[in-house]
Amino acid sequence: MKFNTKLILPIFIIGIMLFSGVGFLYTSNADENLPETDVNDFEIVDFKNKTFIKTDQGYRYKNIDLEFSPEELDNVDVILDTLNFDGKIYLSVNESVPSKISRLPFAGNLIGASYDDETSRKFDIPLKDCADANETKIIKLIGGNESKNRITQDGNCYVLEGNMDLVIERFILEVLEWKN
Numbered sequence: 334m335k336f337n338t339k340l341i342l343p344i345f346i347i348g349i350m351l352f353s354g355v356g357f358l359y360t361s362n363a364d365e366n367l368p369e370t371d372v373n374d375f376e377i378v379d380f381k382n383k384t385f386i387k388t389d390q391g392y393r394y395k396n397i398d399l400e401f402s403p404e405e406l407d408n409v410d411v412i413l414d415t416l417n418f419d420g421k422i423y424l425s426v427n428e429s430v431p432s433k434i435s436r437l438p439f440a441g442n443l444i445g446a447s448y449d450d451e452t453s454r455k456f457d458i459p460l461k462d463c464a465d466a467n468e469t470k471i472i473k474l475i476g477g478n479e480s481k482n483r484i485t486q487d488g489n490c491y492v493l494e495g496n497m498d499l500v501i502e503r504f505i506l507e508v509l510e511w512k513n
Contacts (some may be wrong), residue, residue, distance in 0.1 A: 378403060383506075395509050397436060399502050409495070409503040410483035416511040417489075418442065422470040423461040427452055431474070433501040438508055448473055463490035474501075 376387040380403035386393040391400045399406070418439040423446040424430065434440065446461035447453040453460040461471050466489040475494040482495035484504055493500045 380404070381407065394506065397505060397509065399505070401499055401502050405499065406503045406506060408482065409500055410485075411503065411507060413484065413486045413491070413507060415486075416491075416508060418470065418508070420470070422472060423459065423465075425461045425471050425473045427475070431476075431497040431501055433498055433505075434474075436501075436505055438505075443472075446471070463487050463492065466490035 378385040378387055378392065383394060383403065385399075385403050388398070390398060392402060393399065420442065421444055422439065422442050424434065424443045425446045425448045427447060427449045430445070434443070437443070444459070445456070446459045447456065448460070448462040450460060452458075461469070463471060463473060465471060466487070469489065471490045473490060473492045474497060475492065476497045477495075480495070482500050482503075483492075484500060484507065485492045485494075491504075493504055
């Protein structure tokens with residue numbers, strides 16, 4: 334019997350598909366044998382009418398992981414009238430955007446901008462500051478001065494100032510409370 338070379342590729346593909354299926358079945362059965370993580374395995378922390386779960390990585394509040402403790406987050410001064418994040422929102426920064434900003438529930442609506450003319454030109458992004466926040470919503474991030482960790486509001490402009498990781502996590506808490 335003569336071997337047909339045209340069958341090599343189809344046989345190879347069928348073999349890969351069979352082994353993939355067997356591998357999938359094996360790994361799905363292995364996952365069922367893993368111990369489930371139970372919420373009762375973690376410490377519950379009640380702080381100012383909010384329930385946090387202390388995890389190995391920090392704290393969890395409403396399925397959002399936080400690095401800072403509730404006590405540390407409470408040290409951020411917050412002066413807000415209202416929170417409204419419907420539609421597009423400009424995130425006005427000077428140089429870089431902290432990665433924690435992506436955890437905001439409305440992060441998909443954020444548009445990059447800068448309140449610094451040089452940064453605006455360098456990255457070819459719009460120049461937006463609180464003076465532009467009439468109908469437009471702006472979140473302005475001012476990092477650097479960690480002795481002033483605060484969140485303030487001027488109309489449709491929300492100013493986050495100080496240790497950006499800490500202040501953004503506190504802002505996330507405020508937004509989560511606003512959404513409910």
